[in-house]
Amino acid sequence: MQGNDGLAFQVLAVTTNGTCGNQTFGITSGTLNCEQPKKFVSRETINSYVADNMDNLANDIARGQGEYLNTLAVLMEVPEGSRADFYTLLQSNFSRIYTSPQVSSVDVLSNIESLM
């Protein structure tokens, strides 16, 4: 079974208010304080996505594969034929993208873009 340590009953409270801000590593809670994107603006979507998925995305970039990395490629409109190269590029430049433990999502995104 799953690794549950606690006996206490957990309560799932769903919150849908707030805004997705600038995020560093460390997504702990399961509830994202996210406002639904009201209007589809490409830039905002990519920013939100990277901010909300910092840890999982970094994990995928370090491995050079994964669903979170695929989704980034889709959002950045990388053509399917070029994706393998894109993934290798990102993996080999990992330290240039994630420059410090407190690197922000905005910087991560601009670091990725400067590689392309």
Place this chain on the structure above:
Amino acid sequence: MSTAPGRRYGRNIARILFPLIVIISCIFFSPPAFAQDPPYCEELLEAARRQKLHDDRYWHILMHYQQRIIGIESLIDDPNFFLAPDGKTNPVSELEATIRAFFTPADNENDSAVCRFAARFEWLTEKLGIDTGRLPVPACRSFENFMEANRPSSVTLAFPMAHLNSPASMFGHTLLFIETADRSKLLSYSVSYSAVTNETFGPFFAFKGLFGMYPGYFAVLPYYAKLQQYSDVDHRDIWEYRLNLTEPEIRRMLLHIRELESIASDYYFFQENCSYLLYFLLEAARPSLELSQRFHGWLIPLDSIRAIQEQGLITEASYRPSRTTKIRHLASNLDGHGQEKALALAKGDVQEGTFSQTDLSVQEQRTICELAGEYLQYLYTKHRVPEKTYQERFLRILQMRSALGISSESGLSRVPVPLQPDRGHHSNRVSLGAGIKGDDAFAEIRIRPAYHHLMDYDGGYVEGAQLVFADVALRYRPEDRRLFLERLDVIDIFSLSPRDRFFRPISWKLSTGLFRVETDHDKDRLVYRINPGAGFAFGNNTEGLIYTMLETDINIGGVLEKNYSAGIGGSAGAVGNLCRFWKVHAFVRDIYYSLGDTRNFFEAAVHQNFVINPDQSVSIEVCRSRTHDIYQTEAKALWNLFF
């Protein structure tokens, strides 16, 4: 008494004119309550009456109307959902109020009835051929913009599996997510109905949830947000069932979701729960579906998936392992030495250059780094690592991994895919059999409406998670021709989670109900029992588990001295599959009741289960027990049928 002729004339005219003026005023200066609808509105109302649209099945789907013993009632409780004061019980007045509402102008388009009740508007426009140009608000532009920008293309049902540590999640959860044409699953919109609560005390939560004391809301969030909750924090595996809804059907569903977005409805764990409300969304998409009217009293999420499968909606199923499943899988690819290295990395015990003196293959090094990263994230979600430490360590581990290249096989696809949940045994179980207790033979029949027992075939269920509700056992003794209640398990939960170097869960149990105790007078009697326990388990689900538990037991009943008995003790056992279809559970238990009716109870038992197919099995149980120095042996065999 005489008046001048002129004045008499004037008075007569006044007598005629005055009522005339009143009547004319009434016609032209009526208060709003007596105002006429605009002629076009009246025309549409007339057409709706002629077509008897208030009786139309689709109207009932959109309004969530259900037939009651007397009359009709909507399941929705929020007054904001209804335009007529009696809309909850009167389909006619709600329909007419809706049509009238389309003629009400609004300052903000999003507040108009056309937007707030977008699905009703679209359906009525089609049925009545409404010329929308003649309405103050001709369309809901914000909805059209949303559709334009996102181009929804497919709908998937997600099933995060059961999670015993939370009453709300014991049977799992169902939610939908809507994918858009050019984006990935992670970015799709999840639509989930759940109870909104700030309750932290478990039993209150359970009680209120059972009796509809929480409001339920639909929440729309990006799917990755739900994954963080279910997969990364709660550590639940998720099954994703793709549905074959077409684009027009998806549009209708989204229109209805729009109507429900801030609407509350009383949430009932067993009845009007996440799965039942999803039925209405699916029926709004495809009215020919028969889901909501087949409701028979309670709805378990897994059963709703089966119903949806029977209606021909599911095209394929895919498995998404949770973080803990991934951790266990990565660990299984390493020997003890490799696992220790990963553990040390995650705990920050090792510096860089950790692989230089070893003979580990590149693939092993990759696995160690990935395992360390996943495990570190797990520790962080459990608040066992402070944020700054986490950030530094996480970055270091990822840097190490990034220097090792890309695996040739994709990590996730290597996690073995278990049996699809809807292909496991059905929820209801009936058992027939016979046995001997002491010198008396008996026949037994058992009925259990939910859900899964440790000894049942595991396929499709979370292993080590027993959840039994309302299990009734009746026995018939031919010797004295007695039919009696042998046992009633109100709840019987057993959570066995093995401990290893990565996870240290506590296994626990809670059992309550009526069962028989031996008394000094030789006849066994029913008492009410509450029996909680906690302990440790080791091993794994493939090879088998051994466990040990500390238990307390409280019995209440007239047959006991002082009417009660309370004790403490323990149990230990081993459970495992000898082969795929043969499971054995051997255990011993000893409870010393020191309060009330004092006695010592000891039992040793072996239970076996043979799987014939997912929905049929045979159980054989042998038990030797001792109470008050009286020994007793019981043996029985039962045939189990799931349906």
